[in-house]
Amino acid sequence: MTRTQKTILILFALTALILGLTVTKALNGRGEADSAGLTEAGIILLAQSRSVPAVSMTDQNGQPVQLDQLKGKWSLLFFGYTYCPDICPTTLAQLRQVKSELSKGTLDHLEVVLVSVDPARDTPQQLKQYLAYFDKDFVGLAGSIEDTQTLAHALSIPFIPADTRKPGYTVDHSGNLAIVGPDGRQRGFIRAPFDTQKLVAQLPKLVKRD
Known part of the structure; x- marks a missing residue:
């Protein structure tokens, strides 16, 4: 191989290296920009996904639901009550x-789920009637208070169970989803x-993202 050929090969290698670094930087920058946009919107993604406990609940139509089988869509779980x-x-x-909007x-891959922190009052009928005021496609779930606490703690959205003996009681809970x-799996x-x-x-x- 002549000196000229070696020089040309070295120049090609350097050019390829510079181009590769430029593309990598651009892709990383795009990823950082996407992550920054999500964070600005209050969307915090976990470094590692978490399993969802296999607790049993009942939806607003009276149908049983296993929470660890909540698959197929991106679900936004809100712990609240009617x-x-x-x-x-x-x-x-x-x-x-x-x-x-x-x-x-996007809607085909997304659902909103209200998990009741007040199962004593949130019957399937009550959940269905309440959610209908907002969106007919919102899902309502209620289970035992023990299972609800297990789920809430696993997802790091705890609540404080109320004393249901008090009339007109309220439940302290988070507004996070x-x-x-x-x-x-929780993302x-x-x-x-x-x-x-x-x-x-x-x-x-x-x-x-998936």
């Missing part, structure tokens, strides 16, 4: 607004309070 005076109706109204393609991926959280416009912009990117 007699809630403030956080719950506000949150559900915001999620209804977000849904109204998302494309059908748990994100469960289409594989049935992260959405922090309250919500910026609906940022969620509208970022949720389509979330559901495209």
Whole structure:
């Protein structure tokens, strides 16, 4: 191989290296930008997904549901209750607004689930009637208080069970949402309070991750 040929090969190698580094930097930058956009919208993804406990609940149609079988869609789990005076109706109204501005393609891969922290009062009929005020496609679930606590603690969205002997009792709970991926594993959280416009912009990117 002549000196000229060696020089040309070295130049090709250097060019390929520089091009590779440039593409890698661009892709990394794009990934960082996407992550930053999700974070600005309050969407926090876990470094490692978590399993969801196999607790049994009943939906608003009276059908049994195994929480570890919550698969096929990206599910946004909100722990609340139908007699809630403030956080719950506000949150559900915001999620209804977000849904109204998302494309059908995104909505086909997304669902909102209300997990009741007040199973003593939230019967299937009560859940169905309440959720109908917001969105007919919202899912309502209720189980035993023990199973509900197990699920809430596993998803790091705890609540304080109320003394149901007191009339007109309220339940202290978080306004955050748990994100469960289409594989049935927890992928992260959405922090309250919500910026609906940022969620509208970022949720389509979330559901495209798998």
